[in-house]
Amino acid sequence: MPSQQPASLRNIESRAAWGMLAPAMTLLIIFIVVPFFLAFLLSLTNERLIPRPIPTKWTGIRNYIRVLTDPDFWQALRNTFWFTFFIVPVQSSIGLGLALLINRQFKGNHIFRGIYFLPTVVPMVMVAIIWAGLLQAPEGVINGILRQISFDQIGPYDWLHHEWLAMPTIMLMSTWQGVGFQMIIYLAGLQNIPKELYEAARIDGANLWQLFWFITLPLLRNTHIVVLITTTILAFKLFTQVEVLTQGGPLGATNSLVRYIYVAGFQYQKVGLAAAASVIFFLIVLAIALCQHHLIQTDKD
């Protein structure tokens, strides 16, 4: 019976497919799905971080009410959005610019590649500590340079303790540290673009700007998507540099959502509250990811 042959084949194929999926699925379930549901359950209790002599109790949505009525939470949310909306376009375009610069064939281009990528390889904690030294006021290196080039007219500024300067300072140092990552992804994207396209366009009389605008940018479409989504998620996870440099200050101007969760869970030892904030954080990131996905889909059509 020839009609049954494909069905059994399909059966075997799908069994093989499930078999190959199984290890990854198991790990995903154990490390992502289960913890998420645990976090959701914990968010409905008064669970404490460390053992205590009294039992944990269900507290309903009390933790959610506490998070949502806490002005510090809203401030952290605003700060995180501001940071993300700045960092995503800026870091992506600088990353692309650097990638374009070092994508050319010249002697020692891999040395530049290494130099630009270096800050990204150095752990953020160390980068932040080095910047804390550079940003000292009034006698730090950066204030010194500003004073020199402005003939004593500008500064000194207390970069990390000034309500309006602290966040932009964190943004700048984060860009400096992270931009190598975007650069490397763009570099890979650039090297996938066939050279013939540029040659053909040259013959047609296209100038450099037209080459970039009509060939490089459109052909990097998939790279843009990767960079956009990863940079957004990385930006939302803002924590280390804030914790090291400002601890969320001054007046909460640099507090981030992840730091809010960290403080709730580790400093205040309120796992329940931290879990509630994490669930809210997850929903926000999910909403943004869905939005981006939707935009990319409609763009494709």
Next chain:
Amino acid sequence: MYKKLIFFLIWISLVHSIHAAQTIQVWFHSGKGEERKVLNEQVKRFNQMQQEIHVNLILLPEGSYNDQVNAAALAKDLPDLLDFDGPYIANYVWSGFLRPLDKLVNKEIIEDLLPSIINQGTYPGDGRLYSIGTFDSGLALWGNKQLLKKGGVRIPTSTKDAWNLKEFEEALAKLASTPGVKWPLDLKLNYGRGEWFTYGFSPILQSMGGDLIDRKRWVPSGTLNSKASIEAMGLLQKWVKQGWVVNAASGDNKFYGDKSVGLSWVGHWMWQAHKKGLGDDLVLIPMPRFGSKAVTGMGSWNWGITKKSKHPKLAAKFLEFLLQPEEVLRMANANGAVPARLTSIDQSSLYQKGGPLHLFIEQLKTIAVPRPFHPAYPILTSVYAEAVDHILAGGNVEIELNKAVRKIVEDIEDNDGYPPFGK
């Protein structure tokens, strides 16, 4: 041949295991370099002088020390013996980390301890001793005699003739216009938000009649946000707004290095650096009477033995070694702290009557207020330090203190009032 070798190896390992020292894990906060040096050397000597116990010392960064202790407790990975900042005792005992020391440590040693050390180490829940420090702390003002004289400021010498608020602020104003003074006052804001803010600045609250929490009913409302507390924190904000206080980014050494600061508000641990920098120009000034009374901080890092330790007696032996009068003295001479044993104080050239740091003893005996012994202390200090941080940056004092109160109230509620406290 091989058989013989194997027998030999087994014999060696047996003999070795009989004589092998029992290892105990010890955690210490890596605070001041001088402290680390002395403790490292003490551990080395202890390990050499006896075969029974081998102490394995691990240093952890001070800033996140409590977080690391909590993480270890969660992972059931606490060491045998650890040190921690004094007021955390109530939280650690309530959580069940620590075991009482009164039966483990020699009575003679306990009887020779400074009363403030016993006070700090006793858990109010059951009245037993759970931790012992080898030193206590001292908080006062350090002055640059030369600058103070140039500014025409009276220098008090004992708690009895301490400045009142008016005199203190006049001194700052005078210093501000004294040539050579860039800032009148260093509040060590460079330490950043942390335990220092609670240790250093809650005495202003208490001096004005406020406090971190009501110590009878264990509620913060009406105490931390009382009129007196708001006024006290308002003072701190005013000094900063006047431009009298060294800013946080200026680094540590404006008082003792650049010598451009008149007064430094900091604890005993700066003794070595201050003495080295200022020499005979250094003068120790008692805490001012901001309100009706002067108040200073007390309590420092204490040792405690964990409940999970399998060798509490051995851990106690090492602790007893650290508490030998000459060892206590060695540490105190290195970090400038108040020696925990009365015998050591009498032997200390720094602390005996007439010594340059005797004022700390006088303050500890008369005007010291411990930080609250309550299991909510970690959150209390954390939210108070945050409030201070915001107030220093110009935030509204009342709003910030109310925010802190709300967080403490929520925490106490989340823990059913921390029984048996609050009953």
